[in-house]
Amino acid sequence: MTFRxxxxxxxxxxxxxxxxxxIARGNGPLPGVExxxxxxxxSAAAIDELKAKFRRPAAIPFPKxxxxxxxxxxxxxxxxxxxxLSVTGTVSCASCHNPNLxxxxxxxxxxxxxxxxxxxxxxxxxxxxxxxxxxxDGRADTLEQQAALPITAxxxxxxxxxxxxxxxxxxxxxxxxxxxxxxxxxxxxxxAIAALATYERSLVSNxxxxxxxxDGDELAIAPAARRGFVVxxxxxxxxxxxxxxxxxxxxxxxxxxxxxxIGRGKFAPPSVTIMKHAxxxxxxxxxRISGPYMHDGSIKTMEEVLDHYEKGGKLRPSxxxxxxxxxxxxxxxxxxxxxxxxxxGPPLAEKSPELP
Amino acid sequence: xxxxxxxxxxxxxxxxxxxxxxAEHTLVMHHMELEEVTAPVRAGxxxxxxxxxxxxxxxxxIYSDGTVDNLDTQVPGMQRKLTLRVAxxxxxxxxxxxxxRLEMEIGSQDTPPAP
Numbered sequence: 175m176t177f178r179x180x181x182x183x184x185x186x187x188x189x190x191x192x193x194x195x196x197i198a199r200g201n202g203p204l205p206g207v208e209x210x211x212x213x214x215x216x217s218a219a220a221i222d223e224l225k226a227k228f229r230r231p232a233a234i235p236f237p238k239x240x241x242x243x244x245x246x247x248x249x250x251x252x253x254x255x256x257x258x259l260s261v262t263g264t265v266s267c268a269s270c271h272n273p274n275l276x277x278x279x280x281x282x283x284x285x286x287x288x289x290x291x292x293x294x295x296x297x298x299x300x301x302x303x304x305x306x307x308x309x310x311d312g313r314a315d316t317l318e319q320q321a322a323l324p325i326t327a328x329x330x331x332x333x334x335x336x337x338x339x340x341x342x343x344x345x346x347x348x349x350x351x352x353x354x355x356x357x358x359x360x361x362x363x364x365x366a367i368a369a370l371a372t373y374e375r376s377l378v379s380n381x382x383x384x385x386x387x388x389d390g391d392e393l394a395i396a397p398a399a400r401r402g403f404v405v406x407x408x409x410x411x412x413x414x415x416x417x418x419x420x421x422x423x424x425x426x427x428x429x430x431x432x433x434x435x436i437g438r439g440k441f442a443p444p445s446v447t448i449m450k451h452a453x454x455x456x457x458x459x460x461x462r463i464s465g466p467y468m469h470d471g472s473i474k475t476m477e478e479v480l481d482h483y484e485k486g487g488k489l490r491p492s493x494x495x496x497x498x499x500x501x502x503x504x505x506x507x508x509x510x511x512x513x514x515x516x517x518x519g520p521p522l523a524e525k526s527p528e529l530p
Numbered sequence: 531x532x533x534x535x536x537x538x539x540x541x542x543x544x545x546x547x548x549x550x551x552x553a554e555h556t557l558v559m560h561h562m563e564l565e566e567v568t569a570p571v572r573a574g575x576x577x578x579x580x581x582x583x584x585x586x587x588x589x590x591x592i593y594s595d596g597t598v599d600n601l602d603t604q605v606p607g608m609q610r611k612l613t614l615r616v617a618x619x620x621x622x623x624x625x626x627x628x629x630x631r632l633e634m635e636i637g638s639q640d641t642p643p644a645p
Contacts, residue, residue: 307628425627495586
């Protein structure tokens, strides 16, 4: 064997060894090939087909009744961060939907002007422009309807809308801001809420590594996360409710928590069993950093969330038929968590504005 | 003879008092969409709601007079029947998935079927 041939052989052998070692370390197979995640398997073609369902939309849907306007958005931002919208002047929308806490508050249950814990956890509001039902129980159809609810709720901001109108009219700086957006119109709750809703619609999650993977960058997420994506959509059954690019079906399910709160059941006839204890599926974007979890904040960590779904929830007539116990290996759970971490995007660059 | 004549008259009366026309239609559910029923529907017609999606639905019909018929839970593959009660515009929605919505015009029971 010549020296050159020996060198070539050693290069080939060491390359194969490095490749095998990479797989053994968990770097996994090369992109574009079949992914096997324990019992869950999916061909490359099936994964490509599935990925199409998670593509982000091109534009924010603003309603014709409240079209986008840059100045309206800016006014909405100012109102959103202004504690004078609450009866005590101490709680703003941003107090509970805090940009530094994934637009929630990190609490099990929210706290408003009275200091009494609210019945439910504060949901995040990013990507709210696409919501078709708002609030945990879906009692608002639009952001315009929704925005008035926490402002007027006794234990949230406790502000009657007529008092809100009077207070905003007393602040000179708001006269200029409202006139620029709504020329000739009076300052009232309707115009204030239109601005708030426009601002909320403008809060769109930044692209995460998952989105880059969906866009075609095969190396944007690690093999463990790619395996987690397969588990998510197969044996884990997560996609039964957490579907689409926002990872929610915007629908209502009883997932078998111990809470006595009947949720959407309050708005359905008693004969509609399936709506008892049903709550809206929350988005999973940024979920890893926005615990505690569930509508009542009863689950502290994502690992416990997975345990809950593995057990299948409390058996009762209203339990969603989509809730079925699943058996996940340690590896599959780790892969799922790795996948969920790819849904964390850079935070929105929103700062508290100067108040008038 | 008189008895037979009375029976014939009774039969004619009973038949003429029943629904003038009634038909059966199938409404298919695909994922989060309801396939429109193409033929005109009338009060008294029966709709077969056929869940061919991969998810559970719970549809309900809101009639023009504000009354509601609830279809109860339908797992994938299940069919449920409903006789339409009230003529006028109606909306079919799903309790679980509020995004599902189908508007329908229910004709009067006396309206003859389309040719």
